Amino acid sequence: MRLFALLLSFLSLSLPALAAPVEALIEEAIFSAEAGNLPEGSRLELQLAAGSPGEAEQLLMLEHDLKRAAFAALLVGADGVQVTVRGRVFAMIDLPVPLRAMAPGSLLRPEDFEFRAFPAAALGRFAVTDLQGLSGYEVRRLLPAGRVVQSQSLQAPRAASRGEKIELVFRDGALQLSAPARALEDAAEGETLRVQNLRSGKTVMAVALGNGRAEVFQ
Template identity: 35%
Template sequence: MALRLRTALAALALFAASPALAVTDIVEGAPVSVLVEEELLSSDEREIPADGKIELRLPEGLPETALRLEDFSFDPRSGLFAARVIGVDGLTLTFRGQAMVTVPTYVPRRRIPAGTKLTEQDFRLVHMNAVAMPAGAVRHPEDILGMESRRVLLQDRPILAGSISEPRVVTRGEKVTIILSNGGLDLSAPGKALEDGARGDDVRVVNLGSHVTLSATVIGEGVVQVAVQ
């Protein structure tokens, strides 16, 4: 009995003395910035685009790691938030900071006049505040390049979908080829466009042979099609 008691006491002393099993090593925290990001992403009301990036501004004096955050509140418009951090030592600290969600956005390098076919050289990539992004803004190059500006595009400003369109392939006053389709029969006639049009647009044209005004669909560069019922 005495031998077993001495053995148990020795084992207990070894456990208490082992630095690998110290209480301070068992309790681990997470970086405060990670805890803030988790709070921002945890609510369905805080929609963050898939390509969005969270940029944080934290005050000085915060512990590098903490166990958790409590009483987290966030204003999406200003990006300001407040929370109470629970440190690994059990101490609490209330702090404020700012979190901004930015998204990659292509913006004009310069003022672009209306009627310009847009190329890669006209734009540069920036990261803009997602909350301040206007509704209907187009951000990705595949939605912009090759299009045509319908109105003036301002330097470093987001591009609205209504400000660009498919490039015009038919121009008012220019000669066009009118294709008349009737069943399996296609006929062509010379004409003149009375309106500008992009591929797929319906425009008015005049048949130069009959002088009849027709509504036709733009199908290519200088080519429109009239479907005969």
């Protein structure tokens, strides 16, 4: 075992260090330093100062400030000489934005959106970051074209709308009765709402079932 360890030590000293792209070395170091601070799906865009080497063997030191979008790195170049590289760094993220303005009440589909790059630092806590968080939802407030979608502007699709005629269902064991009714407020599927029975004129609480039906809440 001792002979094997000495052999590995000898090989590591005799083999030259492998050069890597400068951008890759710096990006890896920044991502490591910012772990947990960048939104999932973020990427870095680097702009190296003119005259910067394309490759380096090792990153010795790095200072960066994403708010100022600046970095300075001390590296060992491919020729073994230490060199300082400066430049700009931007944390970016691709977000879905509407292709056109979408009015309240519109149902969202994946084909209504495209992805555009935005600074990750400007990403609010309520920004929708993927199509899964959009598809099937209903617009609650106007969505401007090309703007990041906020979750407060969306709602689950309405199963009943205020003023809409619906079928009111009453169940008691095997017994099931129905009557025409009018929804007195909006509700998504599974939500409770006030409903007026058009036969009796009474207002009752019901659960929206979808497909123009609601069940008396018991």
